[in-house]
């Protein structure tokens with residue numbers, strides 16, 4: 538599960554959604570701050586204006602009915618209207634002579650020597666406070682709690698929080714929806730490309746929709762690339778096939794000439810020995826040509842498998858017995874663990890040749906008193922042939938190359954051989970829709986695992 542999550546982080550869909558949601562969220566945040574500051578400033582101003590209006594109306598009253606009239610009016614108003622969020626104070630010089638509501642000390646220093654009608658706004662202990670000079674000696678102070686304004690601003694914050702959460706989910710769902718179409722198309726292309734590369738079926742192509750968008754362009758480019766690869770591969774195959782064909786006849790001629798010369802027996806022994814050696818070498822070249830031809834035919838699909846129901850257990854057992862003697866001559870012990878009666882639909886000649894090649898390698902690249910373990914068993918719907926040796930092993934950086942044509946880890950190691958054996962094995966196993974895996978540690982040994990489908 539965590540692996541899936543980790544994979545999702547790397548996906549384009551995730552990055553697009555992240556970017557998309559991020560942009561929406563940021564725009565939302567900017568909008569919120571603008572609305573919030575505008576609203577805050579508006580409420581601030583409105584409260585101040587209200588306070589000033591009130592102070593001015595009190596000033597008129599003060600002028601008409603003097604201080605007593607004003608104080609009576611304030612008392613009356615506060616009693617009737619129950620203004621619990623406001624307070625009123627009147628100072629004579631710096632002395633408080635009247636107060637209704639909250640007890641808050643007000644610093645009057647700044648206004649004490651100012652002229653009548655001078656006013657000043659302050660925020661003290663969560664109160665908007667207006668200090669208003671009624672006359673040279675009397676100062677009126679009106680306070681209004683910031684509570685109701687804060688309540689409105691908090692409400693705005695709540696609305697923002699809820700709507701941003703909703704927007705977040707909508708943008709994630711929207712993002713998923715938007716990217717799903719694109720990633721689905723990309724996934725289809727990459728899956729087909731992967732299939733083509735693993736099956737090496739160069740006749741296949743990625744589907745194009747003809748929509749003309751970037752993804753369709755990509756599919757077309759991949760198809761053009763596949764066309765070129767197919768042409769190239771076919772040319773290589775045809776060339777190697779025709780070279781092999783063309784070599785066959787002159788080699789046959791050389792062989793028959795040498796054979797005739799040897800049969801005539803009218804030359805010194807050294808010469809006939811040398812010719813005998815040349816004959817052996819031409820036989821190796823012949824074998825290489827035959828192998829090359831077989832490999833390219835199998836790889837190109839031109840080779841028709843002569844499939845039939847065969848008893849694989851019996852075939853592998855036969856090979857085991859055959860190689861046991863060969864192993865003894867090389868001081869290598871060959872052990873077999875063959876499950877009985879395993880049957881398979883296959884080309885008996887080719888498959889036996891492939892397995893023989895693997896056993897031959899296991900003995901050839903072994904050490905004195907080494908071991909080779911051959912096993913055959915059925916695992917669910919698969920047949921597994923394993924050839925394990927305690928030989929020289931293959932260096933890690935060469936493992937990927939051993940199935941290439943003519944590749945040998947160390948040519949001096951190979952007493953005889955052409956480097957074609959494993960290419961043939963791989964071609965044969967894959968023609969049977971099987972798989973071949975290799976595990977090796979230099980100096981410790983090598984295991985080849987052949988997995989074949991039962992059918």
Ligand SMILES: Nc1ncnc2c1ncn2[C@@H]1O[C@H](COP(=O)(O)OP(=O)(O)O)[C@@H](O)[C@H]1O
Pocket residue numbers: 894898899900902926928929930931939944945946947950951953954955956957958959960983
């Ligand atoms: N069982 C093995 N142990 C160590 N090396 C191996 C083994 N099988 C194959 N190799 C290496 O892979 C190379 C290619 O094998 P192959 O194609 O059979 O060629 P060849 O047997 O003609 O040398 C060999 O030359 C050898 O270096």
Ligand SMILES: [Mg+2]
Pocket residue numbers: 894897898954958959
């Ligand atoms: Mg070999």
